[in-house]
Amino acid sequence: ARLNLFGGRNSAAGVMDVRAYRYSFNTWNDASNGAVPFAADANCTYLASKLISNLLSADYIGTSQWHEFDIGAQLGGWSGDGFLSIALRNFNTVFGASVSFVSRNSVPWDGSKGKEPYIVFRTYDPNPSVQSGAFAEGDVSDWILISGGGTAAAVANPYAEGDALMELKSGSPVTLAQDLDTPAGPFYVVFSHEFRTATGSLEVTLKDRDGNSTLLGTVTAPASVAEALTTTGLRVEAPELLGLDQARLSFTLDGPAGSLLWLDDIAFSDTAPVGGPVLRIELLGRGQVLLAWPDDSVGFVLQENAGVTTAGWNVVGAVPDVVGEEKQVILEAHESGRCYRLVKP
Incomplete structure (x- = not known):
């Protein structure tokens, strides 16, 4: 030992x-x-x-x-x-x-x-991590639900077939928490979220075993629903928050009754999250549309839909060509219009 x-x-x-x-x-x-x-x-x-x-x-x-x-x-x-x-x-x-x-x-x-x-x-994990932070197959066994009336449940991820994410709904503040060890050096608490209503706010806190609680950050619902997961990274570098054992990491949704939030991919990281690639769209003038994105973007899938909604997105079957520093796909334009996006399953 x-x-x-x-x-x-x-x-x-x-x-x-x-x-x-x-x-x-x-x-x-x-x-x-x-x-x-x-x-x-x-x-x-x-x-x-x-x-x-x-x-x-x-x-x-x-x-x-x-x-x-x-x-x-x-x-x-x-x-x-x-x-x-x-x-x-x-x-x-x-x-x-x-x-x-x-x-x-x-x-x-x-x-x-x-x-x-x-x-x-108490035994300290030399390589601490968040357990079941991706909620694969709806696994929430490593998480603690604290609620006086709100709910937290795993639901199907509309952006990745066969995947799941956590849905928090306020009635009173609802908290999803996990007891874990924290890294010995500065780190980021990284998570993906999407407000499904224009109300509510999410507080992320870290509490040591002596009951000292620190607010790591707050995310507030936007004025309109974006229908897209956003990745956020909160920097943790205060010495009193590093190398802790049995600290409690909490995600608390508060706001008017019915405030709704999706939460996914919670993890510790040594680096800040990097934003997704920019999708470039160009009309070619002959009934075709060019879609292009950086060639160094790894793991992203091009999807299309008739409108900007949560459901109905399908993977574009065309294989992209690498032209210079871009991946490019040329598709036939739709008279009624078409929406495209890049998704990382």
Whole structure:
């Protein structure tokens, strides 16, 4: 087993010999603390040590690093779930060397002996992700519904055959939430959404296990329904939101009764989402129409319909030719008009 702590030193030369101990029972609540008396008694078992070298500005996430304590098989009787009480001790003579561990929330420590911090530890996923964020086949088993009257349910995705997305409907605020770990470095919460009414707003929040909630962003319904999914990315870079375990990511729809929202493809990403390609349409003057889009647009499908509606879209069967830096398709023009769009299934 491994205990991973993210942090480092920001003062004093040399190294700090930090040793991790396990308490046989949890004498504290579910909150991490620093500068509390270390109870060196029979209830404490040595696990492992780590030499933590000097790092400038350790409170700044870019200069901190993971410190892995190899605690082997010394967690006998622990199933890998629930909480562990872990205490950290300074075993050399360094004083005034500030350390800030942010594996779950900030645990500051001035390095003083007799005032070592403890954390309540839970298994942290080194590669955290959103589970079932695409709602494939209507799978919502990893999500929590919190509602006083609104509804949330998986419905068929009209833009991708055989796919599903989440439909949130307000009666009172309705929340779709998931308990998860957050990445150790800055990241984006990426999701696709479409307001099906001109009312309502969507709030995205992240709450740590101590109950501290942060609003990541708000999306408000447009004046008219666009009938297209929009991808949004919310940047998360505050140190207190990074490297959390068992944080709660929530999507809350609020607004007048009947406000309706579609939600899909929720994920963590290292990069901001990129907008879709621009579809160029040109009348050729001989009863034909040219449709073109960037050649480097991967995975997009050209569809057509008699009007701008949710239903009735069909894939254009013509195979595009690559001309210069574009994919191009030439089709016969319709006297009654035709609508075209690019969709990424």
